[in-house]
Amino acid sequence: MVKMWPVLLCFLLVKSGVSDVFEDIVEERNRILHKELDMMLGADIILNDTEELANKIVMELKHKEVDFGFQNPQYFNYSKHFFDYKDEVKKSELFKIIRRMPKGAVLHAHDTGILSAEYVLNITYWDDLYVCFKSAGVQFLFAEDTPASPCETQWQVMKNARFSSGNVEKFDAELLKYFSIIIPNPLEVYTDVNTAWSKFQEYFIVTTALFSYKPVWEKYFYDTLKALREDNVMYFEVRSVLPHLYDLKGNHYDEIQTAGSYKDALDKFMMDYPDFYGAKLIYAPLRLVDAKTVNKYLKIAYELKKKYPDFVAGFDLVGQEDLGVPTKEVFKELVQARDKIDFFFHAGETNWCGTSSDENILDVILLGTKRIGHGFALIKHPVLMEEIKKRDIALEVNVVSNAVLKLVEDVRNHPLAAYIAQNLPVVLSSDDPGVWGADPLSHDFYVAFVGVASRHADLKLLKKLALNSLYYSTYPNKDKLVHEFEIRWTRFIHSVVDDHHKVIPSV
């Protein structure tokens, strides 16, 4: 009898113990895995049968790309510098699908940073342009006659300068260097946030006189809307410093008139492309100023809102946050303004934890900002993450911008991965895509989807991100917008499935 004990024990363990325990653990494993998936941004999207088919196609492509990188990290694109892969990824089938995908709205992009260097170069072929080559840099001005403003060397008619250079191709290649921050060795040159920002700001300085020529200003905006539309964006909220414009007659135009210029270009565009859903303006002057100047800005903002109530969405302050002025320094001025104008503040575009620029996130939340530009630093602030959720403040995340401007090197470490996992209200945007040679929105969607989000994140995330950009916009008639989006989405889904059928009829 005694000898039977071990056998009996073993039987009991196998029959009702160990194997049950194992099953329980496997069950708990699945439960937790699904709990995470069910919590993820986009989990509330329900796909219909056709969408499920499209999802299968999208996920096959995504898994192929991710798994290849996982097994061969030396070839994984999105851990490298954006300049090294931006053109190559355009060959990806998944990229092509994302490009065709209706992506909703661009809610965070800056006036003159959206179109490519080549586009800017074309502007230098316009009539009446003068150029002044300096020991370091170049200066432009549109004028009827040689400009009176100082020039280190001498003002030349652009056309003459170009053709007397003897080598137009080389001449243009040299000019192109001023029209983006793309360089061959970014990791060596852009060693920190300041070196990248310094080159970035140089772009805006060099191009100011090009873009603030009134005819160019209007054409640039018109062509921006066109480029967005071609990238399957249906609506746009542009942030602008609203520079004073000029023309050949010696006229100068103030912020209100510059906004009017935008409005004119928009109206013209909407006549030509009535399938676009329009644009709104966020007045976003430079933040490196004192309280007095902020008050001046706010007065302009009120005036803008009064003059163009439907076109002007609100107010923001732009510029490198780490260099100051922290939002708290002009807190009083902004508190007083918050009932008169809506805020769409940049905040937390920093990786310095516990500094004044880090605390900007808290300040703009308290100021009642409708959305937050970037919010990169939010991940280090659990209480603020709760506030964001509670108050339903959207984060305008710009992954490529954050990588190029040196907040994060490997995009897999971008906090967006955690924001998606925690179902924070995220919209994807592109900041200044032209300055780093990105498409108006496709690169940002692609990198976020393949490089940042979980391998498990699927079409539901993509659709949610597009829908979020509409939901968190200030478009007055969102039902109509979403309805139209759904029509385009359905068309897109069918095209994905159809195209795939042509290649692999069995699926």
Added chain:
Amino acid sequence: MVKMWPVLLCFLLVKSGVSDVFEDIVEERNRILHKELDMMLGADIILNDTEELANKIVMELKHKEVDFGFQNPQYFNYSKHFFDYKDEVKKSELFKIIRRMPKGAVLHAHDTGILSAEYVLNITYWDDLYVCFKSAGVQFLFAEDTPASPCETQWQVMKNARFSSGNVEKFDAELLKYFSIIIPNPLEVYTDVNTAWSKFQEYFIVTTALFSYKPVWEKYFYDTLKALREDNVMYFEVRSVLPHLYDLKGNHYDEIQTAGSYKDALDKFMMDYPDFYGAKLIYAPLRLVDAKTVNKYLKIAYELKKKYPDFVAGFDLVGQEDLGVPTKEVFKELVQARDKIDFFFHAGETNWCGTSSDENILDVILLGTKRIGHGFALIKHPVLMEEIKKRDIALEVNVVSNAVLKLVEDVRNHPLAAYIAQNLPVVLSSDDPGVWGADPLSHDFYVAFVGVASRHADLKLLKKLALNSLYYSTYPNKDKLVHEFEIRWTRFIHSVVDDHHKVIPSV
């Protein structure tokens, strides 16, 4: 009467409206800021008056360093490669204080990766060492006579090889390259996680025959304990693959005997330095194996535990997670073992979200792991973060290791910042500090404190991290350990205050 309205309204707004509103917002700002500070890891530590004084000194130094970097990011050390700043920071006053600080225990470091390249070089000066130079690499063996094992060229007595080289300095400099992964241009050579890991593993391959010579094995461990003690660590849990050792007599020693060798070295050390609090062993063989081998490992683990119940803490599996084998593939084997041995698994040492290595975190939680090695990927898993908290599983965070082995470039983006903010159970450790030229623990504490944690994180965090390393250890008599820690801490605090008084008597 009508004309009085605006004045009255204005009066009301100022008297009881706008200014009150502003005060309310400022109050809410303070409330939220403090809520975050009160939630931070270490917030439960209460500092006495002397500690407050020391804290003031520490924070003055920290703020000076952080603020200088904030204003001059081009000079901020911890955004650079570790090799570029590891020696320079030793000059920092704050680093010197952190070095003197009692740091508790090292709970995550690997057998032969702890001491410096120079230490390893010294081993090549031992008697009875033979060397074989290969076309790529070098091979060592301790032997009484010329080894019979194959050599691409020929086995030479090390002494002869060195002195016949004609230039001992150059000869040693060449050898040193094999004894660490430090190189002059790490950003160019270590382009991804695999290239860094490949060099890292080469170190272990080249040095295996050096370290597994029984007298060296024991001396290395003895000297490791000495180095830890000098870095103000009081207790150690070593992870070891437990290689088979050998001696000149042709004897070979298995895992159990290798553990015995550790035990002997420890006993000798404890005789010489009774103020140290000892060490325990986590048997941590290589993870790139099949289920059968894992079962073999587990049998060894049980045997080890039986033979050295007080010395052996538990079991782990080590090696680059992304290369597989995912924990789930040997899940059944490990589930069956979990009641017989304690687990201290590596998991989530990856930045691939949603992959098999990413899911290792979930698997080891379900396996009842006592602590998690790294947990780098945890930030992307909100549900798992809750589980970690609920089950009180400590994260053994190794910031410098994660930077050097290419998980994260700029340590400000290390998830530790968020773990601290969210009060997760964190202990700091150093993984393989010797391989990248770090101090046994000081560099990791320093980088975490200045480079990763919030600018607001102070002495409370440092003390909490040290206390956590004791609390989450397997030391049997923690009261005694903590009591002794407190004595040393008080001594340290007084020395910080006294030293500062000597320089600035007014504080």
